Amino acid sequence: MSDAARKYEENMARLLIGRRLGTLSEEREDSLLEGMDDLWWAMSPEEQQQFEERAARFDAGSIAESPFGVDVEVSPQTSVMPRRAA
């Protein structure tokens, strides 16, 4: 994977997470999208195709929209998983 492809996916993740949390300002989102556009055209046609295939690989309807519960503080004295159902 080229540097451009890796950064494109990382920025896409930032964009999706920022939108989900509502932490992206309009200017920041515009800046991210602009940078992603440059990265997209720096990727090879094969990398572009790979990304599109991976992104379309799963049917969104089959994936949970709700978080997997909440995280839990753990310590050497406890023996519990670091997450539990909400």
Next chain:
Amino acid sequence: MYISAQRVASSSPPMTGVNAFLFEHGSGTMWAGPPPGDFMPENNPGRLVRELIEIRPAGNEVHSYLDIVSPDAISRDHLEYILRTVPEQVPNIGLPMSFVTVPVLVRFNLVGYLLPVWYSELNRLRDAALAVFGPGLDVY
């Protein structure tokens, strides 16, 4: 041994990050096939020996996770090798993904909004899992 790397999101302030935890089961935890139920994290995660925290736990939403269950004595090279094969397994198995490369169990899942970036999310969790594993457990 149990490693969990999970993306969590706090609501106040709205932030996200990946926390990773390394648990050990202790001496004598060896098995030949898939991990026995006695060593599955839901029943017995083991004792926490290391953690890497980006977002202070508790009560944050969990948006993705990568779980690894293995005998304590697994080497760093072996773990890296197994985790390198995970991305190619995901499209075959689907999500939530759970597969065994004897004697190791790997599980991965994420919430729908991260679906377009499942590949980079998996790599992010894998890097956190390897970071918390470090050179491995001192089992000898």
